Amino acid sequence: MSSAHTPDGAHHRAHATARNTVTVLLFARAAELLEADQVALDLGPGSTVGDVERRLRELPGGLRLPAGSRIAVNQQFAEPNQPVHAGDEVAVIPPVAGG
Amino acid sequence: MIRIAVVQQPVNVSALVAEAQAPAHGAVVLFAGVVREQNEGRAVRGIEYRAYEGMARAELGRIAEEAASAHAVETIIVEHRIGALEVGDVSVAIVAAHAHRQPALRAMEQVIEQLKARVPIWKRELYVDGTREWVDPTRAARAEPQPFAVPEARP
Numbered sequence: 001m002s003s004a005h006t007p008d009g010a011h012h013r014a015h016a017t018a019r020n021t022v023t024v025l026l027f028a029r030a031a032e033l034l035e036a037d038q039v040a041l042d043l044g045p046g047s048t049v050g051d052v053e054r055r056l057r058e059l060p061g062g063l064r065l066p067a068g069s070r071i072a073v074n075q076q077f078a079e080p081n082q083p084v085h086a087g088d089e090v091a092v093i094p095p096v097a098g099g
Numbered sequence: 100m101i102r103i104a105v106v107q108q109p110v111n112v113s114a115l116v117a118e119a120q121a122p123a124h125g126a127v128v129l130f131a132g133v134v135r136e137q138n139e140g141r142a143v144r145g146i147e148y149r150a151y152e153g154m155a156r157a158e159l160g161r162i163a164e165e166a167a168s169a170h171a172v173e174t175i176i177v178e179h180r181i182g183a184l185e186v187g188d189v190s191v192a193i194v195a196a197h198a199h200r201q202p203a204l205r206a207m208e209q210v211i212e213q214l215k216a217r218v219p220i221w222k223r224e225l226y227v228d229g230t231r232e233w234v235d236p237t238r239a240a241r242a243e244p245q246p247f248a249v250p251e252a253r254p
Contacts (some may be wrong), residue, residue, distance in 0.1 A: 027151050028221035029233045053247040065246035068237045072219070075154035080247075091151060091219075097234040098148070098155075098179060098220030099132045099191050099211060 020045055022084055024052065025091035030069060033061040043084060049073065050080035052090060066094040101167060103159040104178045105152050105220075110189040119174050119196040126200035128207045132191040134184050138234075142227035148181040148190060151219040155179070162213040172197045172206040179220060190222075 020043045031037050034056075041055050049071045056062050071078050072091045084090060102118075112131050119127050134146050163175045174196040184190055193210050197203040215236070225231045 025151065027219065028149055028223075029235075032233075057246060063246070066235060066238075067246060068235075069246050071247070072151075072154055075151075075157045077217075091154065093151070093154075093219050094221065094233075095235045095237045096215070096217065096219055097222045097236055098150075098218045099215045 019043075020047060020084075020086045022047075022052070022086060022088060022090050024056065025089070027092065028094050029066050030092040030094045033064050033066075034059055035061065047084050048080060049078045049082045049084060052084055053080065056092065065092065068095045069093060100174050100176075101160070101163045102176045103156055103163060105150055105155050105159075106178055106180050107182050108180070110178050110180050110192045112189060112192050115176050115178065115192050115194045119176055119194045121174070121196065123198055124174065124196040125198050126203040127194065127196045128200070128203040130191075130193040130207050130211055131189050132211075134186050134188050134190055136186045138224060141224075143186060143224050144227050145183060145185045145225045146190070147183050147223045147225065147231075148179075149221050149223070150179070150181045152181075154219050158218045159214065162210055162217065165213070166195075166206040166209040169209060170197075170202040170206040172202050175206060175210065177210060177214070179214075179218070181220065 021040055022043055023038050023040050025038050026034055026036060043051055052071055070093045072093050073082060074089050112129060116127055116129055137143055159177050163177055167175055172195050176194040179191045193207050195203040195206040222234045223231050224234055
């Protein structure tokens with residue numbers, strides 16, 4: 001998805017001096033453990049879902065985030081190598097329990 | 100016709116069945132998930148459902164489209180209720196209709212199984228003893244408690 005935003009190396013990075021701030025939505029146990037409904041992360045240019053996961057684990061309470069939590073980007077589950085851009089809707093999805 | 104909803108008010112299952120009925124449909128299948136009075140030996144007073152509503156609707160839509168396509172079923176309705184529910188309340192209803200029963204049954208089963216695996220809705224059980232706890236259906240199967248560490252295989 002969002003192939004229009006795929007960073008193409010040098011050209012992209014040369015203009016990426018501005019910070020890449022991403023708001024991460026938190027739900028259920030993730031919200032309780034981090035004591036917030038959302039957190040803002042300053043990510044470097046070219047950051048990925050894996051970087052978001054690392055930064056979240058570094059937050060107070062982050063290591064206690066539920067095992068099996070996944071990251072969604074723009075309302076779809078995302079793989080660790082997926083790029084994250086400023087303005088993306090990023091969310092922590094703890095193990096779901098609908099039904 | 101595929102229709103998805105995340106609702107606050109009670110789910111009217113007979114209205115959903117009526118909505119799916121049509122002269123061409125020889126089979127209308129209903130699954131209703133209902134709040135149960137106990138879980139893992141603990142007496143349950145009620146369940147609080149929370150959702151990431153936008154993604155829940157998006158994921159339910161994808162799931163319904165997949166099931167419709169896999170079983171050549173054109174009519175699928177899914178309503179999931181959120182908020183505070185009591186024992187006996189319907190939390191989710193899935194209706195699938197087809198000329199014959201097998202495609203309708205299979206489509207319904209695929210939707211509920213995928214819903215439980217993929218839709219960002221959470222429940223916190225309120226127990227009769229006054230305590231409450233988020234439900235994690237995957238916890239028992241996991242050995243190493245590391246957030247994000249193990250990407251899970253999804254069907």
